[in-house]
Amino acid sequence: MAVDERVLSALGKVAKAPIPTDRDASLFDTGVLDSFDLVDFVADLEKEFNVKVPDSDLHPSKFESLAKIATYLNTHGAA
């Protein structure tokens, strides 16, 4: 499964609103993720992609859109 599909699958577990088709749309501004969903979502991404998000990367800007999430995972050795 491609990265985007797996991200969408993880996002679907916590999404509070329809996930935007625009890969650059903010998942916060569109109401998909609130602050606490974001905590769960990042934990799910770590499990799904076998990556450890270090504290230094723990910032909402890195997980704000589908495009940013895919970039992060692709550059951090997602399995």
Next chain:
Amino acid sequence: MSALKGFGHYVPAGVLTNDALAAEFSVTQEWILSVCGIETRRSVAADETVCDLAERAAVACLQDSGFTPDKLGAIIACTGTPHRQFPGVSAEVQKRLKAGTIPAFDIHLASISGLLGLALAHRMCEQWGPVLVVAAETMTRVMSQGPRVKETAILFGDGAGACVVAPGEGPLAIRDVQVASDATFSEALHLDFGSTLQMDGRTIIMHAVRKLARAAMELLERNNLRVDDVGLFLFHQANLRLLERLMQELKIDRTRCFLNVERYGNTSSASWLIAASEAKAAGLMRPGLKVVVAAFGAGLSWGAALLETTSA
């Protein structure tokens, strides 16, 4: 080796309700509860200062501890909302208690400073003698130092908590304390001179959940304990939703956590001390109980303490 000899707390009489905040910000009470789970907060009167709160908590703590001010070896005041830059709240408390010429100083680190005060007292009381740690905050006043923001105004309340840390054993032994700071995201939570509090809630929540859970777990692991060995958790009372997420992370239920955030909101440095004082008064510190304190705040700074009730 050191121990907590007693606790005290004071919250001002003024009550800031969700009804009032909902009207002020044109939101519903349901929205406020969904965001933070807080129902009421206490607020200082116009003529009440952070020193007044600190003094009352300190006096209550000395009564609970059985200490008189002349037996104290030092005073540490913890606050992110001092009444002036210097001398700080500690000086005023020392003066009001008539506590002689013992060292008295402030820690200005907001939410974590109560725990940092405990850590310092734990390490220094052998040299200094009994240390009064008093944490006091007038957070509601800070919220009005600039344009009021609903996301922060709904969270914070005023109050003070205190403890006495003395060398030797019991009744609540301090087994271990660890604190840490990392300034990478220091701008996510700050209070500048003459401004209102600035908080990037998403960043703070991400770090708070992770660091509070990690601090508690690391402390337990290095003491060869498991979560199930702990009878009582006293967390920094930041936000009920955050605490629920933390409980989920640690796989514990509410019955093992003392919570008062619904009544007082986030009282920053004072919050875990108020919780400890109320938990003790409620008879929850039964003999043989292991207690974990965990706090997180601006800095970013975080930490945890392991306490144990003894028969001493």
